Amino acid sequence: MGLAVPPELERYAREHTDPLHPLLEELERYTRERVALPQMLSGRTVGRLLHLLCLLSGARRVLEVGTYTGYASLCMALALPEDGRLVTVEKNEEFARVARTFFKRAPWGKKIELKLADARELLPKLGSGSFDFIFVDADKRSYPFYYEEGLRLLKKGGLMVFDNALWGGEVLNPKDERAAAVAEVNERARSDERTEALLLTVRDGLLVVKKVLE
Numbered sequence: 001m002g003l004a005v006p007p008e009l010e011r012y013a014r015e016h017t018d019p020l021h022p023l024l025e026e027l028e029r030y031t032r033e034r035v036a037l038p039q040m041l042s043g044r045t046v047g048r049l050l051h052l053l054c055l056l057s058g059a060r061r062v063l064e065v066g067t068y069t070g071y072a073s074l075c076m077a078l079a080l081p082e083d084g085r086l087v088t089v090e091k092n093e094e095f096a097r098v099a100r101t102f103f104k105r106a107p108w109g110k111k112i113e114l115k116l117a118d119a120r121e122l123l124p125k126l127g128s129g130s131f132d133f134i135f136v137d138a139d140k141r142s143y144p145f146y147y148e149e150g151l152r153l154l155k156k157g158g159l160m161v162f163d164n165a166l167w168g169g170e171v172l173n174p175k176d177e178r179a180a181a182v183a184e185v186n187e188r189a190r191s192d193e194r195t196e197a198l199l200l201t202v203r204d205g206l207l208v209v210k211k212v213l214e
Helices: 007-015 022-032 043-057 072-077 093-105 119-125 140-153 167-172 176-189
Strands: 059-066 083-092 112-116 131-136 154-163 195-200 206-211
Touching: 007 043, 022 043, 022 072, 022 093, 043 072, 043 154, 043 167, 043 206, 059 072, 059 140, 072 083, 072 093, 072 112, 072 131, 083 093, 083 119, 093 112, 119 140, 131 140, 140 154, 140 176, 140 206, 167 176, 176 195, 176 206
Parallel strands: 059 083, 059 131, 083 112, 131 154
Antiparallel strands: 154 206, 195 206
């Protein structure tokens, strides 16, 4: 799902965004040709933005909720120092299998730990303040849960990013549970004293949240 952007502008933006590594180009082609739900792929623009945010924030410990085929995982892990670590959580076995295949081939893939699990069950078991950066692109109905758990897991000054924050424009007039949950998180971040928020109209929307208070 995404907002309507003229194909020529999508192509122009892609052509003027540097690729990160040839393996990511291969993973994008593989996903589009051989994996179900290719619209879930982050793609070059979002991947490059996540990479830059990790670099600029100096992140060393990253949590990703929703791996899919690992494109965003590889983009973020590439930005981490040699002793950095990215934990990514995926409950779909087929998606996890593809992601692991490409993680093993990436020279920086050793920084990534993929957990085949339900994030709603796993996240409460992780220690508070364990991560510098969190990227959420999973079940939209669970976004409010991921928001609160994410803030608990995030260090003060850390960043949390939610994908699909515009949900195809449906946040303007939510008519189902998923749209309502995404809209709830957008509103919560805007009024939360613990955070500073920026909602970007990149592709289907990216909500960037900085934790400023415990």
